[in-house]
Amino acid sequence: MGNFLAGKVVAVTGAGRGIGRAVAMACAAEGAQVVVNDYGVSIEGGEPSSEVAEAAVKEIEAAGGTAVAVADDVSTMAGGQRIVDTALQHYGRLDGVVCVAGILRERMLFNMTEEEWDPVVATHLKGTFTVFRAASAVMRAQRSGTLIGFTSGNHQGSVAQANYASAKGGIISLVRSAALGLHKYGVTANCVAPVARTRMSANVPMELKEIGEPEDVAALVVYLLSDRARDEKITGQVYTIAGPKIAVWAQPRELRAGYAEGAWTPEKIADFLPGTVGTDPMPMLAQLDAMAKAAAEGQRPNA
Numbered sequence: 001m002g003n004f005l006a007g008k009v010v011a012v013t014g015a016g017r018g019i020g021r022a023v024a025m026a027c028a029a030e031g032a033q034v035v036v037n038d039y040g041v042s043i044e045g046g047e048p049s050s051e052v053a054e055a056a057v058k059e060i061e062a063a064g065g066t067a068v069a070v071a072d073d074v075s076t077m078a079g080g081q082r083i084v085d086t087a088l089q090h091y092g093r094l095d096g097v098v099c100v101a102g103i104l105r106e107r108m109l110f111n112m113t114e115e116e117w118d119p120v121v122a123t124h125l126k127g128t129f130t131v132f133r134a135a136s137a138v139m140r141a142q143r144s145g146t147l148i149g150f151t152s153g154n155h156q157g158s159v160a161q162a163n164y165a166s167a168k169g170g171i172i173s174l175v176r177s178a179a180l181g182l183h184k185y186g187v188t189a190n191c192v193a194p195v196a197r198t199r200m201s202a203n204v205p206m207e208l209k210e211i212g213e214p215e216d217v218a219a220l221v222v223y224l225l226s227d228r229a230r231d232e233k234i235t236g237q238v239y240t241i242a243g244p245k246i247a248v249w250a251q252p253r254e255l256r257a258g259y260a261e262g263a264w265t266p267e268k269i270a271d272f273l274p275g276t277v278g279t280d281p282m283p284m285l286a287q288l289d290a291m292a293k294a295a296a297e298g299q300r301p302n303a
């Protein structure tokens with residue numbers, strides 16, 4: 001056992017399986033007392049079971065760690081509150097929350113139903129809000145704490161997961177808002193975009209060139225929760241971790257601007273925009289063309 005998180009209390013959602021489980025195990029191994037939340041659902045979000053969270057707690061305890069299970073659905077306000085209240089009741093404080101819980105309901109946009117859109121956005125985006133909302137009130141009063149959201153490279157857009165990509169983009173904006181709104185209270189907020197072998201990534205219809213294990217992701221999360229990251233004042237950042245690779249994403253910013261003389265009209269814009277402001281080519285579109293070419297040549301597309 002290390003002591004990167006000695007004395008800290010950390011709550012992890014989606015902590016019964018995959019990346020969340022590895023995060024919870026690593027936090028406990030580094031000395032944190034851990035609230036393990038998992039609704040225990042299928043990849044699509046059905047058939048909830050409390051056994052998944054309880055099994056992860058037993059594993060942590062067997063390894064000599066301290067943890068308590070909460071089997072609530074993070075997409076409810078009561079669920080988010082219960083995760084935070086459990087930390088306070090059992091361990092008396094809350095130093096970090098890590099919102100990993102997620103589901104997938106894949107469908108092309110033109111066929112996507114409300115039942116495919118709503119639960120995906122509710123689990124990822126609202127499920128990060130419910131926990132951040134309850135945790136940030138505690139952390140503001142404590143004058144310290146770390147919020148961590150989970151996004152995906154797919155926040156750039158996705159062919160058949162508009163629901164998931166929209167939620168993941170929203171999580172980045174939520175994390176940046178938390179970083180801004182809580183800065184003066186000593187609370188940091190960051191986002192992780194992982195690529196790791198789990199039941200969820202096994203669903204991807206392409207060969208992933210850069211992929212690692214949930215334990216790689218857990219190491220980054222432990223660091224972001226630690227005083228070492230807080231001392232560096234790391235906040236409002238998005239990090240990809242994929243096996244041996246760690247990357248930081250750019251902050252969104254204006255690329256080029258132009259100014260009108262007098263009021264804009266559609267015609268003035270048509271004459272002005274293409275040659276001056278122009279466009280910013282979409283990397284995902286280029287990747288899509290390369291994948292279509294590979295598929296046409298009978299190869300398995302990679303990304």
Ligand SMILES: NC(=O)c1ccc[n+]([C@@H]2O[C@H](COP(=O)([O-])OP(=O)(O)OC[C@H]3O[C@@H](n4cnc5c(N)ncnc54)[C@H](O)[C@@H]3O)[C@@H](O)[C@H]2O)c1
Pocket residue numbers: 013014015016017018019020037038039040041042043045052072073074075099100101102103123127150151152153193194195196197198199200201
């Ligand atoms: N695996 C990857 O390569 C990858 C890539 C990009 C993003 N992500 C993101 O990382 C996170 C973890 O993914 P994973 O691959 O470990 O998935 P996973 O399916 O292995 O684990 C997700 C866990 O979340 C739980 N969960 C689902 N809905 C919940 C709810 N409403 N309340 C509480 N718990 C709930 C599930 O029961 C499950 O145990 C997700 O947010 C996912 O979108 C993963």
